[in-house]
Amino acid sequence: MSEDDIFDVGRKTIYWMIAGFVMAMVMIAYVMIIGGYKARLTEMPNEIKSEFIALRFVNNLDCFAYQDPSTKRVFPFSIDVAKFKEEKRMDKCYLTEKEKGYKTFNFKLSLGQYESVRTNNYFEAPQSQKEYNVLVWDGNKFERDTLLIEVQETLPYIPTDIKQEKEQQQTQKEQQKVQHEFVDNGPKI
Amino acid sequence: MASPRGLCTIIPMNTKAASILLWIFEVVAVIAVIVIALTIAKQFSDETALRKINAAEDIAMMVNTLVALPGDALVEYPRDLSKFSVALTPQHVIIFEKDAKIDGETRNFILPSCHAATETAQKSCYTAVGIVEHKAKVCLKKSGKTIFVEDCLKP
Numbered sequence: 001m002s003e004d005d006i007f008d009v010g011r012k013t014i015y016w017m018i019a020g021f022v023m024a025m026v027m028i029a030y031v032m033i034i035g036g037y038k039a040r041l042t043e044m045p046n047e048i049k050s051e052f053i054a055l056r057f058v059n060n061l062d063c064f065a066y067q068d069p070s071t072k073r074v075f076p077f078s079i080d081v082a083k084f085k086e087e088k089r090m091d092k093c094y095l096t097e098k099e100k101g102y103k104t105f106n107f108k109l110s111l112g113q114y115e116s117v118r119t120n121n122y123f124e125a126p127q128s129q130k131e132y133n134v135l136v137w138d139g140n141k142f143e144r145d146t147l148l149i150e151v152q153e154t155l156p157y158i159p160t161d162i163k164q165e166k167e168q169q170q171t172q173k174e175q176q177k178v179q180h181e182f183v184d185n186g187p188k189i
Numbered sequence: 190m191a192s193p194r195g196l197c198t199i200i201p202m203n204t205k206a207a208s209i210l211l212w213i214f215e216v217v218a219v220i221a222v223i224v225i226a227l228t229i230a231k232q233f234s235d236e237t238a239l240r241k242i243n244a245a246e247d248i249a250m251m252v253n254t255l256v257a258l259p260g261d262a263l264v265e266y267p268r269d270l271s272k273f274s275v276a277l278t279p280q281h282v283i284i285f286e287k288d289a290k291i292d293g294e295t296r297n298f299i300l301p302s303c304h305a306a307t308e309t310a311q312k313s314c315y316t317a318v319g320i321v322e323h324k325a326k327v328c329l330k331k332s333g334k335t336i337f338v339e340d341c342l343k344p
Contacts, residue, residue, distance in 0.1 A: 012211050016218070023222055030226060034233045042242040044250075052250050053299075055257035062301045062315070062334075065259065074259035095302045104297070 047128055050105050050151045056093060057109060058134055058147065063093035064109075066137040078135040079147060084114055096121045106152040111136065112145050123159055126150035237272060237286070241294045244270060245284045248329070248338075249296035252282065252317060255331040256300060262331045265341050271325040277317045277338040300336075 058077045061067045066080040083089050096104050101121035108126065109117045111134075129150045135142040232238075248266065255262060276283045279300055285293040303314030319338035321327050326341035 016214070020218075027222070027225065027229075031229055034230060038233050038239070042239055042246070044246050049250060049253075052253040052257070055254065056301070059257045059259055060301065061259065076259065091302065093301050094299055096299060104299070 046105075046151075046153045050107075050128070050153070051130065053094070053105055054107060054130065054132075054149050054151070057107070057149070058132055060093065064089070066135070075135060075137075077132060078137060078142070079111060079145075080137045081114065082139065084109075084111060084117065090117050090119055094119050102152075102155045102158050104154065108150040108152070110148040110150070122152055123155065125152050125155060125159060127153045238294075240268075241273060241284045241286075241292075244268065244273065244275075245282055245294040245296040248275065248277075248282045248284070249298045251329050252277075252298050252300075252336055255329060255336050256315065258331060261333070264329045266327045266329070269325050270321075270327045271323050274320065274322040275327055275338050276320045277336065279316045279318075282317075282338075 057063050057065075058079060059065050059074070061074045064079045064083045065074050065076070066078040066083075067074045090109075094107065096102075096106060096119060098120070101119075102123060104121075106119040106122040108119075108122050108124075129148060132147045132149065134145055134147045136145045244266070247268075251264060251266070255264070270284075273284050273286060274289075276285070276289060281295050281297045283289045283293045283295045285291075298317075300315040300317060315334045315336075317336040317338075321338050321340050324340045324342075328339055328341040330337045330339060
């Protein structure tokens with residue numbers, strides 16, 4: 001074996017080491033590109049998904065839709081103000097997971113002069129919005145109004161400032177609760 | 190050719206033999222890369238997997254739509270699902286071929302929650318149940334606050 005032949009074998013070994021690494025990278029890129037293509041192929045627009053979820057707010061009697069007490073008829077695209085004002089009503093209607101709920105759809109509902117209603121993981125980061133023309137039952141009569149629904153789609157993480165604000169609010173609430181208990185019941189010995 | 194210490198003997202390889210060996214290795218490596226690429230492409234282009242994902246998406250949206258419906262309803266899924274099984278639970282729908290844990294495609298949905306304390310009250314909570322195995326026609330039925338998945342041809 002001549003000196004050149006030995007170098008040829010050595011050169012090829014180094015070549016295949018580099019080529020192997022490059023080929024591995026190319027294969028990974030190939031898998032990622034095809035995987036991305038497949039995901040795009042089966043992708044469903046978030047607007048459609050959120051639309052189907054949001055329909056429950058105005059059509060389901062366990063959410064905010066008005067039900068006639070005598071006929072038991074549920075009016076489609078209606079809002080019962082009593083239900084809209086009810087605390088924790090939204091939690092009964094649409095409650096996302098406490099820890100990871102920000103990764104799914106969350107909503108904020110705004111109706112006329114009434115205070116907005118939010119789902120439990122809504123962090124004021126809307127990505128789209130929709131409007132429904134609704135009939136609002138104020139206890140005596142129907143009135144036409146527009147329900148504005150702001151949709152917060154998947155968030156990769158909770159915005160830090162909002163998270164801190166939420167934690168502060170919760171701490172304040174807990175402190176207030178303790179104070180009220182103290183005032184109502186007196187000091188516990 | 191003896192080694193400096195004379196412990197072993199290095200047999201010099203024929204130049205042609207070394208060259209052929211390298212050539213064989215190169216051919217095998219190229220064939221392996223082509224086979225792997227084709228296998229991956231075939232796996233990803235598998236129509237069954239795409240149909241499974243689409244079915245899971247569709248049924249999850251159908252459940253959300255049924256929740257938004259004030260009354261009872263019966264809806265037929267318009268595509269042939271005879272290759273798959275469909276399982277519905279209160280949190281998600283799973284479409285699978287043989288084993289839900291291995292080849293299952295899952296999509297989550299959120300039903301109106303229930304905080305009823307008593308068992309009687311809990312019966313009036315929203316729920317989703319049922320499993321249909323390899324049936325061409327699959328129906329979703331909403332009865333009261335329960336959503337069932339069932340074979341459409343069931344009497």
